[in-house]
Amino acid sequence: MKIGITYDLKDDYLKEGFTYDEVAEFDSLETIDGIDNSLKELGYETDRIGNSKALLKRLVNGDKWDMVFNITEGSYGIAREALVPALLESFKIKTTFASAATLALCLDKGMTKRVLSTYGFKTAPFYEVKCEADIDKVNLKYPLFAKPIAEGTSKGINGLSKISNKQELETICKDLLKKYNQPVLVEGYLSGREFTVGIVGSGDKAKVVGNIEIKYKNTSEMGIYSFDNKANYESRLEYVYAEDLKAKEVEKMALEIYKSLELKDAGRVDIRLDDEDVPNFIEVNPLAGLNYKHSDLPIICYKQGLKYNDLINEIVMSARER
Ligand SMILES: Nc1ncnc2c1ncn2[C@@H]1O[C@H](COP(=O)(O)OP(=O)(O)OP(=O)(O)O)[C@@H](O)[C@H]1O
Numbered sequence: 001m002k003i004g005i006t007y008d009l010k011d012d013y014l015k016e017g018f019t020y021d022e023v024a025e026f027d028s029l030e031t032i033d034g035i036d037n038s039l040k041e042l043g044y045e046t047d048r049i050g051n052s053k054a055l056l057k058r059l060v061n062g063d064k065w066d067m068v069f070n071i072t073e074g075s076y077g078i079a080r081e082a083l084v085p086a087l088l089e090s091f092k093i094k095t096t097f098a099s100a101a102t103l104a105l106c107l108d109k110g111m112t113k114r115v116l117s118t119y120g121f122k123t124a125p126f127y128e129v130k131c132e133a134d135i136d137k138v139n140l141k142y143p144l145f146a147k148p149i150a151e152g153t154s155k156g157i158n159g160l161s162k163i164s165n166k167q168e169l170e171t172i173c174k175d176l177l178k179k180y181n182q183p184v185l186v187e188g189y190l191s192g193r194e195f196t197v198g199i200v201g202s203g204d205k206a207k208v209v210g211n212i213e214i215k216y217k218n219t220s221e222m223g224i225y226s227f228d229n230k231a232n233y234e235s236r237l238e239y240v241y242a243e244d245l246k247a248k249e250v251e252k253m254a255l256e257i258y259k260s261l262e263l264k265d266a267g268r269v270d271i272r273l274d275d276e277d278v279p280n281f282i283e284v285n286p287l288a289g290l291n292y293k294h295s296d297l298p299i300i301c302y303k304q305g306l307k308y309n310d311l312i313n314e315i316v317m318s319a320r321e322r
């Protein structure tokens with residue numbers, strides 16, 4: 001069985017003149033090597049296709065694969081994560097992870113909050129600041145939290161993302177609007193314990209692998225799983241597998257969210273408790289990072305005694321069943 005691999009390699013884009021911030025969500029060669037080696041060890045023939053442009057050329061050329069293992073993040077626009085899956089879907093080529101429709105929805109954290117609220121899942125109250133004039137319209141109780149509405153890897157999130165007053169709100173919103181050229185999601189600050197839950201499988205077969213609770217060391221930007229904290233997690237954070245009743249409640253909620261949005265094969269759901277200890281979802285990750293050393297989902301698997309190959313095997317077997 002021949003599996004193509006689609007990805008956005010950081011180095012390719014840096015060579016084209018993209019900035020480090022612009023490529024922050026893209027993958028390193030180490031990640032691609034990890035996936036490729038794992039697929040080979042599982043007995044598959046692999047073909048490194050590359051990014052959407054490379055895929056387009058190959059598709060027009062008539063090339064085919066039995067399946068494509070896709071981790072492309074895309075470069076521009078709110079549907080950027082959906083581009084490669086949409087292309088593959090239209091060429092009737094099987095691809096790993098969620099459909100193009102789910103990927104486009106989940107990249108927009110505001111839309112995702114609206115959709116999941118209709119299912120009854122709790123999330124922090126929010127307002128979308130689309131331009132500077134919107135800042136005056138924010139009518140939420142401080143402390144607040146501000147972040148770009150459609151980024152990952154905690155891009156644009158740092159020690160200043162928690163906001164205590166109007167002045168801070170103005171400064172951070174203006175800064176984020178300018179830097180990321182997209183709406184700023186302003187929401188109630190969730191002050192409680194924070195978890196990311198790892199899930200594998202699809203539909204009725206989806207199951208929780210485990211969770212990590214993010215614990216902050218004194219060296220960290222306290223209480224925020226920020227870009228710098230993630231990049232320096234070994235010195236700043238502690239990842240703990242939480243097994244208490246509250247953590248089980250969080251895992252159950254994550255699985256229900258995963259199924260409601262039709263995430264497939266594997267993913268992560270981020271949940272944080274509010275000041276009354278009620279779990280609120282923050283966001284969902286249908287394309288969770290897969291670096292075998294540093295990404296949350298593989299780390300969640302290792303804590304449960306699973307190996308990287310077990311995770312990749314779960315993903316491919318789940319996709320093959322479609
Ligand atoms: N409303 C909030 N209240 C408190 N903290 C928040 C809130 N929203 C986000 N955070 C903090 O910021 C972190 C990153 O936010 P979020 O998960 O939305 O970003 P991301 O870039 O999509 O992350 P990922 O790397 O998982 O893709 C969260 O893990 C959490 O620590």
Ligand SMILES: [Mg+2]
Binds near residue numbers: 270283
């Ligand atoms: Mg997150």
